[in-house]
Amino acid sequence: MCGIAGAAGKNATVLVLNMLEVLKHRGPDGHGTFSDRDITLGNVLLKITGEKNQPISNGGALTYNGEIYNFREIAKNLDINTDSDSEALFALIRSRGIEVAIQELEGDYAIAYYENGKITLVRDPAGVKPLYYSKGEVFAFASEKKALSRIGKNEIHVLKPGYMLNFSAASITEKEVASFSPGKLLTIENEAVKMLYEALEQSIRKRYYKPCAIAFSGGLDSSILAAMCKDAKLYSVGMAGSHDIKQTRSAAQLLGLPDNLHLHEITMGELESAIPNVVKAIESPDPLMVSIALPLYFASKYAHSDGLRVILSGQGADDCLRGINDMNPLDQRTLKYH
Numbered sequence: 001m002c003g004i005a006g007a008a009g010k011n012a013t014v015l016v017l018n019m020l021e022v023l024k025h026r027g028p029d030g031h032g033t034f035s036d037r038d039i040t041l042g043n044v045l046l047k048i049t050g051e052k053n054q055p056i057s058n059g060g061a062l063t064y065n066g067e068i069y070n071f072r073e074i075a076k077n078l079d080i081n082t083d084s085d086s087e088a089l090f091a092l093i094r095s096r097g098i099e100v101a102i103q104e105l106e107g108d109y110a111i112a113y114y115e116n117g118k119i120t121l122v123r124d125p126a127g128v129k130p131l132y133y134s135k136g137e138v139f140a141f142a143s144e145k146k147a148l149s150r151i152g153k154n155e156i157h158v159l160k161p162g163y164m165l166n167f168s169a170a171s172i173t174e175k176e177v178a179s180f181s182p183g184k185l186l187t188i189e190n191e192a193v194k195m196l197y198e199a200l201e202q203s204i205r206k207r208y209y210k211p212c213a214i215a216f217s218g219g220l221d222s223s224i225l226a227a228m229c230k231d232a233k234l235y236s237v238g239m240a241g242s243h244d245i246k247q248t249r250s251a252a253q254l255l256g257l258p259d260n261l262h263l264h265e266i267t268m269g270e271l272e273s274a275i276p277n278v279v280k281a282i283e284s285p286d287p288l289m290v291s292i293a294l295p296l297y298f299a300s301k302y303a304h305s306d307g308l309r310v311i312l313s314g315q316g317a318d319d320c321l322r323g324i325n326d327m328n329p330l331d332q333r334t335l336k337y338h
Contacts, residue, residue, distance in 0.1 A: 001065065002026055002027045002044060003020065003025075003144070004042070004043050004054075004064060005023060005041075005042045005147055006112050006119060006140065006141050006142075008038060009139060010138060016040040018150055019042065019147040019150060019151060020043075020147075021150075026046065030044070030053055032045075041061055041063045042055070043055055049083065050082065050083040050084025050085065052082070060090075060094060062111070063112050064109055064110065064111040065129050066109030066124065067207075068088065069207065070105070074091075074092050075088040075091070078095055089111070099177055102178050108124040108126060108128035109123070109129055110122075110124070112141065119139070119141075119168070120165070121165040122163070122165075124162070125162035129143075134157065162179050163176050164177040204228050204312070208312075211308055212308070213234075214226055214234050215311055215312070216251075216261070218244070218250065220317075224314070233260055234261045235300075235302050236262070236263050237265075238266070239265070240267065278290055278297050292315070296315070
C-alpha cells in the first residue's frame with residue numbers, strides 16, 4: 001500500500017508535499033516527487049517488490065499504488081532485468097502506450113502517468129486501489145480524500161473502477177478502458193467446483209508472499225486461505241469469551257494449524273478507542289463498513305507489530321459469489337458442503 005498524489009497549476013509542488021504529509025502512513029519506506037512546468041507527481045512508498053523508488057521518470061513519469069502480479073513476464077517480454085513491478089510497468093507504458101499497457105496487467109492498481117503536459121490516471125477494474133481527484137483552478141488527485149481536503153478541495157470525485165482520466169490544458173476526459181469479461185454459464189456442478197478451486201489456487205499463488213499473514217476469522221473464506229497457505233501466520237481478534245474466539249480456535253485446530261494462530265482478545269474499551277482511527281482510515285462513518293473494517297484493523301495492527309508487511313483476507317467473496325443471503329437453500333447446502 002503506497003500513496004500517490006499530484007497537482008497541476010499554481011504552487012503544484014507545495015500542494016503535493018502537503019498531500020504527501022497526509023498520506024505518509026501509507027508509505028513508511030520513502031517519498032519522492034517529480035515536477036515539470038506547473039505539474040508535480042508525488043509518492044510515499046511501501047516496498048514489497050523490488051527497491052525502485054517513485055516517481056520513476058525518463059521521458060515520462062510514473063507513480064502508482066498497487067501490485068502487478070505478472071510483472072516478471074512483462075519484464076521478460078520487454079527484455080529488461082528488474083525485480084520491481086513499478087519499473088516493469090513504466091517500461092511497458094513507455095513501450096506500448098498506457099491504454100494498451102493496461103490490457104496486459106494482472107493485478108490491482110491506481111496509476112498516474114505524466115508525459116508532454118498530460119496527466120493520465122487509471123484505476124483497476126475491481127476498484128481495489130482507491131483514487132480521487134478534484135478539478136478547478138488547480139487539478140489534483142490523491143489516494144485518499146483527506147489528502148485533497150488538506151489542500152482546500154471541497155468537491156472531490158472518485159475515479160470509477162476500470163476508468164481512465166486524461167487531464168491536459170485544463171481539460172478533463174474520462175472513459176472506461178478495463179473491465180471483466182463474462183465467462184461461460186456453468187451448469188455442471190463438478191465442473192464449476194473444479195474451476196472455482198483452480199481460480200482460487202492461481203489467485204492466491206500470485207498474491208502469496210513470505211512471510212505472510214492472514215486475517216483469520218475461522219469462517220469459510222479465511223479458512224480456505226489458511227488451507228492453501230500453510231506457512232502463513234493467522235491473526236484473529238474477538239471479544240473475550242465470544243463465539244468468534246471459540247470458532248477461530250476450532251477452525252485452526254481442524255485445519256491442523258493451531259500453532260500458526262495468533263489470537264488476540266480485545267476489550268470493549270479497546271474496541272471503542274479504535275473506532276475513530278478506523279473511520280479516519282476508511283474515510284466513512286457508515287456502521288456496516290466500520291464493523292467490517294474493525295477486525296481487519298486489529299489483525300493488521302498485530303501483524304505489523306510482528307514485522308509482517310503483507311496480510312491476506314477473504315474480503316470480497318460475497319461479492320464474487322452473490323452472497324449467502326441471495327442464494328437459494330440448495331446453493332447454501334452446496335456451499336457449506338464444499
